[in-house]
Amino acid sequence: MEGASFGAGRAGGAIDPVDFLKQPQTILRVTTWIFSIVVFGSIVNECYVNKDSQSTELLCIFNENESACSYGIAVGIIAFFGCIFFFVVDLYFQQISSVKDRKRAVLLDLGFSGFLSFLWFVAFCFLANQWQWTTMSKGASQGADAARAAITFSFFSIIVWVALAVKALQRYRLGTDMSLFATDQFATDPNAAYPGYPTGSGIESTETYQSPPFTETLDANPKGYQVPAY
Numbered sequence: 001m002e003g004a005s006f007g008a009g010r011a012g013g014a015i016d017p018v019d020f021l022k023q024p025q026t027i028l029r030v031t032t033w034i035f036s037i038v039v040f041g042s043i044v045n046e047c048y049v050n051k052d053s054q055s056t057e058l059l060c061i062f063n064e065n066e067s068a069c070s071y072g073i074a075v076g077i078i079a080f081f082g083c084i085f086f087f088v089v090d091l092y093f094q095q096i097s098s099v100k101d102r103k104r105a106v107l108l109d110l111g112f113s114g115f116l117s118f119l120w121f122v123a124f125c126f127l128a129n130q131w132q133w134t135t136m137s138k139g140a141s142q143g144a145d146a147a148r149a150a151i152t153f154s155f156f157s158i159i160v161w162v163a164l165a166v167k168a169l170q171r172y173r174l175g176t177d178m179s180l181f182a183t184d185q186f187a188t189d190p191n192a193a194y195p196g197y198p199t200g201s202g203i204e205s206t207e208t209y210q211s212p213p214f215t216e217t218l219d220a221n222p223k224g225y226q227v228p229a230y
Contacts, residue, residue: 025090026087029087030083033079037080039123040076041076042146048060059139061140061144068126075123078119082116106168106171113162113164117158124151124154134147
């Protein structure tokens, strides 16, 4: 973006909702927000099943490992609220006038996106490994589609969060254009002279020095003055 400060325009500028929703970063956030709902929603609703028809105890479908279900739910909830938070930050990012505050917001986005990428990678490996060791029972067969959906969208979430981290890194590398925050007292033309100093022709005068007017020639021996003899 021309004249941009960390990927945003002039501070205090109007926000176009249509352009904001069309931004790749906004699309990625909405996408990963939906993926997080699919993951923790699938685990909560269908990944706790009975071991058999005679048992009333609900067990995690992933090899009956409660840690697998709990971890998947936790990462999904963190990603869900994280997406909402940074969606709001992106919405009001252009209203931030301080360059330092914009830099902090971009660095926070970069760190959080990288952290979530790691969490989703662990979730994908953990759930896939536990599903591989799951003994297929009648209850497990009923929740198999939900388990596969959780694993699949965990993998997709890795890709999206890595893309968000890359976008944040690109915004950080854009740096700051300080001309956005210059006051109106400065000239718009960078080649214009500073108004506080007069400009000269740059050519030195070659005329000889002349004595100032209204001056009298001084007499070397004024009247009435005697030079003392030594």
